[in-house]
Amino acid sequence: MKSRTEYLVMNVPSRRGFVNITGEVERVVRESGVLEGLVLVNAMHITASVFINDDEPGLHHDYEAWLEQLAPHEPIGQYQHNRTGEDNADAHLKRQVMGREVMVAITGGRLDFGPWEQIFYGEFDGRRKKRVLVKVIGDQ
């Protein structure tokens, strides 16, 4: 069994945003030399997500509006978590809807994807550095 571990550094300049990280994950898989296996991609911070969906700006706008409706940022005081001095309780909730991680199959050395699958980092409390873990395991 071979493995490879890499940490991507994210720095979204706004509170919320989506970043396509498919190319970075493809690079790590290629450099791992794994032909048959799995890759785990997860947010290492608890107010961010990694998820798979479409690279379409209208859809990203819809996600943003929908998540804000399901778990509004304001009023800040509606969340007990924010009594600790934080203002990001909503980000912890939004992250649960979108998920922490994805597992992707590696077949013949490539991400075994359907036609529109793309991997995104979802930031819900940005304006600071965070990390995404990419872990490849499998066989040559």
Added chain:
Amino acid sequence: MKSRTEYLVMNVPSRRGFVNITGEVERVVRESGVLEGLVLVNAMHITASVFINDDEPGLHHDYEAWLEQLAPHEPIGQYQHNRTGEDNADAHLKRQVMGREVMVAITGGRLDFGPWEQIFYGEFDGRRKKRVLVKVIGDQ
């Protein structure tokens, strides 16, 4: 390490529906010969889910009604994604709640399941062919 990859073809005749695919996944695991390992089962399309829950029609009705309340199909024009000519923005949202994938442990050559766990394909924009990926990795 052994591995096996298979693609299940789904064709749900209505816009939305749930299909129990546990037997198909069990077959792939059996044919892989893997005794100790993991199996990844994921929707390859971004308006569909794979999830684990109960095979109970009343519950499936509840999921359908609840998802339609959280992310209604209509009015179509409420979603920016639908300005691309699509009418399936709600399906991209519903899929995030139900999830893209499941990982199941293989122990002694079998799916290591609790008493009621069953694997479902969740379709939110059907009436066309889609695929589910089954990837087994592990040891004999």
Added chain:
Amino acid sequence: MKSRTEYLVMNVPSRRGFVNITGEVERVVRESGVLEGLVLVNAMHITASVFINDDEPGLHHDYEAWLEQLAPHEPIGQYQHNRTGEDNADAHLKRQVMGREVMVAITGGRLDFGPWEQIFYGEFDGRRKKRVLVKVIGDQ
């Protein structure tokens, strides 16, 4: 490839609650001897979750209130599943928001975690014994 399988027994005395199981998962990983690999941690029951977030009581209160708003326990009769004699349909819905499972990378023999990541068991229909599966695979 090495593997190790263990079943944690949970018994939450109230209907709903969150239990930090990070220490138990760390113990299983240590005892497995795996240095590079993956660990799957999943609820074996379909009205419970395993998820990763912050060990902060205010946040857990917020999750509880938010989930109850998204999928209220009462009135019982609003769910078709409860016509089977159950009263836990809401628990099946809450579990989908919080998720069934997490995958965690093992690097250098340890859970490869960000600064605040902790693993929780989320119970939504307690007052009885349930199990959590921990499956480690990887290399020494």
